[in-house]
Amino acid sequence: MIELDGVSKIYKTGAVELRALDSVNLTIADGDLVAIMGPSGSGKSTMMNILGCLDVPSEGRYRLDGIDVGRLRDNRLADIRNTRIGFVFQSFNLIPRTSAARNVELPLIYAGVGGRARRTRARAALERVGLGERIRHMPNELSGGQQQRVAIARALVTEPTMILADEPTGNLDSVSTVEIMRLLVELNDAGRTVLLITHEDEVAAFAKRVVRLRDGRIVSDVRQERVGVSG
Template sequence: MIELDAVTKVYQAGKVAVRALDSVDLSIDEGDLVAIMGPSGSGKSTMMNILGCLDVPTTGHYRLGGTDVVGMRENALADLRNRRIGFVFQSFNLIARTSAARNVELPLVYAGVGRRERRDRAQQALARVGLDGRGGSMPNELSGGQQQRVAIARALVTRPAMILADEPTGNLDTVSTNEVMQLLVELNDAGRTVVLITHEDEVAAFARRVVRLRDGRIVSDLRQKPLPHGAPAPTAGGTP
């Protein structure tokens, strides 16, 4: 589903060329649950931007579902993002004075979906994340965990092939972290491809595969046995 072939990304910082990614090769199969990890400056944010079609490689190729994004025009990239990728961000990115249901509908508005279908699909997505009946709530009426569930519902409403979650539990307490990760695991178990960008080992413990970056290169790529379904997230100091 995802193929990076010798992907390099170079940013110009004044007179200095910063090589954020350096000849990265990576393949992710449909239906996998992968955590991409690394310290600050490792390249994981750049990796997220390229996987999410928010940026394109300087050199190399990125194929998403067989489509090479290199050379695509911005409107084509935007269409590909909207159809194939659901984004979940650390800061939720909900519109403050807009109801949960309307927040979930937004990608469908951009896709030109009619009002009735938008409403029905938003209600279905909210029910899928355990927020049936909360569509009229404003973000400030919801807990952090509930706001992230709204964000996940918004990511699901376009029925994307992949969910790309950037530090999805960074603003959540331990209980909410566990609830959100269990939800992402459930979505993966149902066949959705999930890619996590994280620096937290507790979050990566839920993944089937962990890819570690350092200085723009992949330094390890390991399969692991994920936490059993329903198991709580381990604490920072290890398994509780």
């Protein structure tokens, strides 16, 4: 369960104060698939950073499964990021000249998992995203859609309860966009909470719920009939 209670994020430069988020209240249940939308400067990236424990609120509380994240030390925040949250980014963030399998293993290396277990879990994650035959391929040997699948496998390999996807289809063509969104829907249907940061209505159409931000505030929060999944 995700709870934002009066959350604000304030950046100060001298006497100038910018409220990137302004008294946001939001609850997201386990197993939901939510698209967070808004124009540039609306606060959606700031919200992503707070939800992903990459930053903490200036005001208000962020509770993740009842834990007040703002009260945690940096090492505990890092542990939550590495074990409970899987991140997927627009730019894939894969390491060049490193195989798909080794890219997927990285979070497990940081977690201190042994070599044999890492390889087994990385292979299973790549098979889960349909790339079991590409484990030895380098990123430059994969299409954009395949690279994003590797990134999703890397996000899955620690078995997180939540996936945060920041513009996950921003660098993909329309066919790959649908493939990636169907994969995220499958992961959601299997029980994972999925949060999407997107500016594309076509991507948000795959969500169960759409939250729109403007000037750091939520201006609409609508549950919808999910479209574009079958076929």
